[in-house]
Amino acid sequence: MEWQKGGRAALIRYRAISDEQTMEYFGLIAITPFDGQQVFFYSSFVQAPPQSFARVLPTAIRSWAS
Amino acid sequence: MHSLPAGGSGTVLTTTLASGSVTSVTQALVRDLQPYFGGTMRVLNAIEDRSGAQVQASFSAQLGGVPVIGLLAVAEEGTWAHAVVIFDESRALAESLNRLMRVARADGEGASTASPEALTRTTVPDGSVNIDLAPGWVIRRADKGAMDIQGQAPGSGMSLGAVSTVPFTSADPAEALVIMAQQAGRAQL
Numbered sequence: 200m201e202w203q204k205g206g207r208a209a210l211i212r213y214r215a216i217s218d219e220q221t222m223e224y225f226g227l228i229a230i231t232p233f234d235g236q237q238v239f240f241y242s243s244f245v246q247a248p249p250q251s252f253a254r255v256l257p258t259a260i261r262s263w264a265s
Numbered sequence: 266m267h268s269l270p271a272g273g274s275g276t277v278l279t280t281t282l283a284s285g286s287v288t289s290v291t292q293a294l295v296r297d298l299q300p301y302f303g304g305t306m307r308v309l310n311a312i313e314d315r316s317g318a319q320v321q322a323s324f325s326a327q328l329g330g331v332p333v334i335g336l337l338a339v340a341e342e343g344t345w346a347h348a349v350v351i352f353d354e355s356r357a358l359a360e361s362l363n364r365l366m367r368v369a370r371a372d373g374e375g376a377s378t379a380s381p382e383a384l385t386r387t388t389v390p391d392g393s394v395n396i397d398l399a400p401g402w403v404i405r406r407a408d409k410g411a412m413d414i415q416g417q418a419p420g421s422g423m424s425l426g427a428v429s430t431v432p433f434t435s436a437d438p439a440e441a442l443v444i445m446a447q448q449a450g451r452a453q454l
Contacts, residue, residue, distance in 0.1 A: 207436060207437070207438055208438055209438040209439055211438065211439055211442060212283050213442070215446055220420075222420065223281070226442075228438040228439070228441060228442045229438060230435065230436065230437075230438055230441045232434070232436075233430055235434065236432060236434065237430045237431060237432050237433070237434075238430070238431060238433065238434060238435070238441070239428060239429075239430055240428070240429050240430070240431045240441060240445060241426075241427070241428050242424065242427050242442075242445075243423070243424065243425040243426055243427070244423065244424055245421075245422075245423050246420070246421065246422055246423070246424075247416065247418060247420060247421035247422075248267075248418075248419070248420040248421070249266075249267035249279075249280065249281075250267045250269070250279075251418040251419075251420070251421055252281055252421075253281045253342075253345065253347060254418065255416055255418050255421045256345075258382055258384075258399045258402075259416065259421075259423050261384060261397065261399075262384060262396055262397055262398055262399065262402065262414070262423065263423060263425060265384065265386075265395075265396055265397035
């Protein structure tokens with residue numbers, strides 16, 4: 200989707216493995232051109248292990264939206 | 266997928282997926298499970314409820330050369346689809362099925378029917394913004410509207426409003442996310 204100042208954003212559901220630990224994520228990622236060599240990188244995301252993600256997400260989204 | 270403690274023989278797997286139609290989610294789930302079963306998974310029958318919000322299916326497969334049979338269920342829950350897969354050795358499922366279904370049901374109830382927690386308006390330490398937080402959620406860092414919040418569940422949390430300049434020129438947010446994750450050491454995304 201369009202983002203401010205000519206940028207683009209996306210709501211992204213993803214899973215990442217770090218230090219052999221799997222985490223689930225839901226986030227808003229946006230990038231806006233800066234000077235031709237860099238971009239502004241904006242992120243907001245919720246994270247939780249797979250076993251609790253479905254329980255955590257609704258509460259986290261309510262906080263995020265507040 | 267996440268494996269739940271089954272309390273005996275058999276396996277209970279759960280996952281949460283971005284929701285499309287439950288049929289398409291189920292088909293994707295079966296595709297995702299094929300490597301787990303070494304390509305031997307065969308759906309025996311499947312039923313979609315009238316509302317189109319749930320699919321249940323039975324399947325056979327082999328796991329390490331051992332024949333297994335099982336059930337899978339996919340239920341739409343708003344933006345997400347919650348999937349449960351139960352299986353056991355073919356000769357054992359008749360005895361373990363009720364126990365495995367109780368394990369799956371307890372997990373699903375926790376995910377979908379818990380009452381919404383009351384949120385408390387909280388001002389971040391630098392005074393820049395307010396946010397409503399559930400009990401046990403703690404602001405660990407805040408700076409000019411950006412904040413890191415630790416959740417009550419182990420490993421859970423939020424990072425909100427983080428902005429940085431980074432040295433690449435991708436115009437694709439998903440690609441940018443992968444680059445940032447790789448730079449942060451999250452080798453697999």
